[in-house]
Amino acid sequence: MDRSVIEAYVAGPAKLRAAVAGLTPDELRARPGPGAWSILEVVVHLADSDDISIDRMKRMLTEDNPPLLYADETAYVERLHTHDQDIEDALTLLEVGRRQWARVLRRLPDAAFASTGQHNRRGTVTVGEYVAGYIDHIDDHLKFIIGKRANLGKPLPTA
Structure with a gap:
């Protein structure tokens, strides 16, 4: 297990916080079109999804190949x-949740990352796949946020 993945997992919420900095409440709530989510809804979705993923990883680590049920993210929103x-509450939940969970992940033996669960739509999944997948989850949604900012005339400053 490449332990740098854990640090990338912890770093995700800071990237998200930076991506939404300086936006007004109206900009955070603006929907790009019918059926599309606002930036606020994306951030809250990420916090909700992280709660679910951490619960699933806990179960994979403490139960024998537990069932993991699909959560309808659209229904949540x-x-x-x-x-x-x-948005501040959602960002704080993400930051604290990942920071707390990373303390557990850092103490696990490498073999624990191969612990499995049975997702009712995806089949067999591992703790390691979940950690990596939730790094990608924030990164994928950051692309939407960056594009949305550009459409609002507030692109992220370049370094």
Whole structure:
């Protein structure tokens, strides 16, 4: 197990925080079109999804190949008033959740990252795949946020 993956996992929320910095509440809530999510909804989705992923990893590490059920992210956004949540709270949840979970991950033996669960849509998954997948999850949504900022006339400053 390449332990640098854990540090990349912990770093994701800081990249997200930087990507939304300086946006007004109206800009955070602006939807690019029908059925599309706002930046706020994306950030809240990421926090919700991380909660679910950490629970799944805990179960994979403590149970024998547990069942892992699909969560309907669209239903979460549509039915849980995601549009009215606080972005700072969502960012803090992501930061604290990943920081806390990374403490566990750092103490695991390499073999633990091969612990499995049975996802009802994806089949067999491992803890290692989840850690890597949730790095990609933030990175994939960052592309949307960067594009949305550009469309709002507020591109991210280049270094």
